[in-house]
Every structure is written in C-alpha cells, then in structure tokens.
Amino acid sequence: MRVPLIAGNWKMNANLNEAIVLVQTMRRELDEIANIDKVLCPPFISLAAIRDLIKGSSIKLGAQNVYFEAKGAYTGEISPLMLADLCEYVIIGHSERRQYFNENDEIVNKKIMAALRTGLKPILCVGEKLEENEAGKTKEVVITQLKGSLAGITNISGLSVAYEPVWAIGTGKAATGEQANETIGFIRRTISKLYDEGISQDLRILYGGSVTADNVDEFVEKSEIDGALVGGASLKADQFISIVRQTSKIKQTR
C-alpha cells in the first residue's frame, strides 16, 4: 500500500518570521493526523529554523529546488549534500523552474540523479501547457518528460512524481478528478514499462494545480492519485490542515 503524501510548496512566499508563525500555527494539528506523509517546502532560508520547530513531530521538510553538483564555485546554488542535513524531500523540475529558469529534462535528470544519490526524496514534477493540452498532446509531453528526467536512473526508490498541468497551477482552474486520474494512470503505466510493474505500483504519484480544501476529495478519492502538491492553499494553515485531514480520511476508508 502506498502511503498518501501531501506536500505544501510555499514557492517564494513567507519571510523567516512568517514561516515560523505559519509552522507554529499548523504544527500540533498536522502532527496528529496519521497514516499520511505531510511535507512542508518553504524557501531555503527557512529550512533550518523549521527543521528545529518540527523536531520530534511527524511533519517532514522539503526544499523547492537543488543543484546537481556536490560543492564548488556555483554562486547562489544549494547542493544536495547541504539539503540532506536539513530536509528529506526536494521538489525537482517544477514548471516554474522550467518556465523562468530554463530548466529542461536534461538538467532535471541531473538533479534527480544527484538527489537520489544523496538520499533525498525527489518529487519530480511533470505536466503539459495549455496549448499542448488543447492540441491533445498531454500524454506525449508527460512521457517525454518522464523518459528525459529519469534517463539512466535504475533505482527510483524514494522518488515521487507530481502531475501538474501547467494551466492548472495558480489559476484556480484545477483539472477534474477524472482528467488527473487518467493522466496519472498513464504515468504509472509508463513507469511500469520503463522499470517494472512492482516499481510502478510502489511509486507515489500526486496531483498538483489549484488544489484546495474544497476540491481535494475529488482527486484523492481516485485510486491512482496518492496525494497532492499544494501551492497557494499551503500558505493558509486551516486550508492545508483540512487538505491533509481529508486526504488521510479518504485514503483510510478505501
């Protein structure tokens, strides 16, 4: 059985003080919700403080990006080794990284490789743009991203995938549960072909894109969808707690 996973991607929001207050507000309630992995992904600068705040709780920590080299003259970058001291998860290949920072599948592949080698658990993001969706190219885009991002990687244990249609991110226009379940089922079949059936059945695949407490049920009720990568709603304590609570409840009754 796959343990459900809800990750909150704070993006470039909350300064250190705001981050601390947000975690203090959510800590107790989040900690008490069982049978689900709860991951907070704040900006790099807050990781150390939040690690200390959640110590001894069941809440886990993730970063939003990582560089693929271990150390050296790479001004402004953060290495997997540095992250491994602070957190367990790392989001890689988010569409905003692809769009604004020219990340392509080759870079994403190096980052996934470096993260796995260091013992971090990557959350690999894939998903099609609006025009690709309208042209019926969703599966083609997703399979290309998966093959490119996982090229040469034989052991993907620890990896999760987040299917995030770009048109659904930050727009308030989430995919439907059916759409997300169909593409996520396709991702699982692709992983089965690239690796094997057992590996694909163990892989956690999340939906992301305008997930809120009001629509999360529609996604996590679906058998292929193991949780969510939540942006905007992860910055609101009550929303995020509800999303985690509802997911845990639905997955337990399945």
Ligand code: PGA
């Ligand atoms: P959103 O972002 O929930 O604000 O749409 C999701 C994401 O980018 O991971």
